[in-house]
Amino acid sequence: MDMNANDAPLVSIIVPVYNVEEFLEVSIRKALTQTYQNIELILVDDESGDSSPQICDYWAQHDHRVRVIHQSNGGVSAARNAGLQSAKGEYIYFMDPDDEIETHLVERCLTAMDNAGADLVMFQFDTIGESGQELESSYKHNDYDESQLLTPQEAIKQQIQSEINGYFWAFLAPRSTYTKQNFSFPVGRKIEDMARICNIIGESQHILRIPDVLYHYRLRSGSAMGVISTSNMSDWFQAAEDREDYIRDRYPELKAFVALQTLNVLGNTDFESIRQNIVYGLNIDPDSRAKFKKRLQNFLDDLEGTDLSEKVKLLVDFFKSDKSSTASSSANES
Template identity: 40%
Template sequence: MPTISVIIPVYKVERYLDACVASVVGQTYPDLEIILVDDGSPDNCPALCDAWAAKDTRIRVIHRSNGGLSAARNSGLDICTGEYIAFVDSDDRLEPETLERALRAQQRSGADLVLFHYLCTDENDQPLPDRTPADREEEALMPSQFWEKFFTSGDACTYYVVAWNKLYRAELFHTLRYAEGKRYEDMFLLPNLIGQCRKILCLNFRGYRYAQRTGSIMSQGDPRNYLDRSEYLLEWTTTFAARGDTLRAEGLLNDAIENLAEKDRFDLSTPAQQQRYRTACRACADAYRDLAQRTGRSSMLLRAALLRLGLPVYQAFLKHKA
């Protein structure tokens, strides 16, 4: 059984794929299983994947119909056999010693999850100092401390959220998979992932070279323009409420309501999108009713009832209350 399984989803990255795979193949820690998931890529990527597998026996290739980043990661998770798991996006690169340093740090600390830092680069792998986040403190965190760091980190929350700057104990994914068909799939997964951890180790070592290129998923506009954001905020509301953190849950719920109130941001041109929007709005009312039951606060029942009448009614109430 390999020590680390590295899962690389592949889609329309013909220009970048060889450099990405080479950076994984060339790791100073060699006991790897490298899984290339061709997500129905229409360019030369399928052939490039097969060529790499012919050169290195550690590489396995999955060819599947296009299903998106989450589905590709899940396909890799379904077959990986390593004791630990790492994800690499196929237009990015690892520094040569990244996996070795992350693994040694895990072995010293016993952490369930190890985070390493990253460097932003352009499409030609040249560093972008103005986009690269600042150095950070190296520390071991319990889940409650992780969330305090996350919610106070502002724009630096990328470090805590993304899939690709982490070494995971494989058992964390025994019951977890990425939400398919969603943007911000890392956000949907994060609460349940952290909920399984006893210790999280945060490193300052910049082991990941994160390419900033046009056309990537991460470059496709303001998150507030997509219903996925409100949907993951509602899921987070439910998760934190169930854990007894009703104050945090209410804050997340109010963020979701505020986002949904900006209705003109969303593409509601299809019946399916309109139904998603209505479902999210109803979920806000249900979430306030659940919080009322947990806290005994009648004011939350009022908010739930007003939300049932519609967001315009609820907004009028807030304006009058102010």
């Protein structure tokens, strides 16, 4: 692929924007100074209360590649959905407004995709602080030194095992991968990436992972995901269920793998911490409790005939018993 050809494909970079005036200018400049120039930058202002809307409008007036969408506050998912619906590019890349990308990210991904015959390119990332300084990080996602070409099944397995993170800013994919499945992010929830990552992996044909650090994730105070809360935990469980439902429907041959991996992760975590978080911390209502038990039963059905570890058996027995209902009811009444 000739990166400078007149018929080079358009790439849509979609950025949800909400109250990030301190970092937005740098992020926009990194996007607009890409070595691959045939891009459109879609800034979706989610009713910011700071100067972010004005910053977006300024850049739209000074660079014809920038388009701005102003909408009522609906969260990251709603903003991304609006950007995706508006995108005209042959390829889609999602970027967060407070992070930074390497100026050759788009060119590197398209070249690698073309050379390998892939239709999804994933890359590595690191962590920076609020002032842009590099922070020490050790992501399991980055534990590879050579390019990997994977089937959807292989990549889904790696994602379930947390060897591939669920961040949408860590890959570039064709727009057709989204449009052919009527894709959308779950509005009103915070763990939207994990909920939908396998939908993109699973609808690709060849997934390429390149050992290039192309994204710099900014760790800052006040971040929505920087706070552990009941809402975040609840969203995490829902995201995991969305992911499993997709795999169960689209790749039924992987359902036993998913069930065993999930139960082993829970079983190998400190049991008392899980019990306290779910029973006391989340204050699960009877309907949610019943749903959780049904999910466990689905896992057991998928694993019929498989030997389970003693830790997993203890976990399952507790949540299938009346003890969890009694303990949760007592917590709600106190």
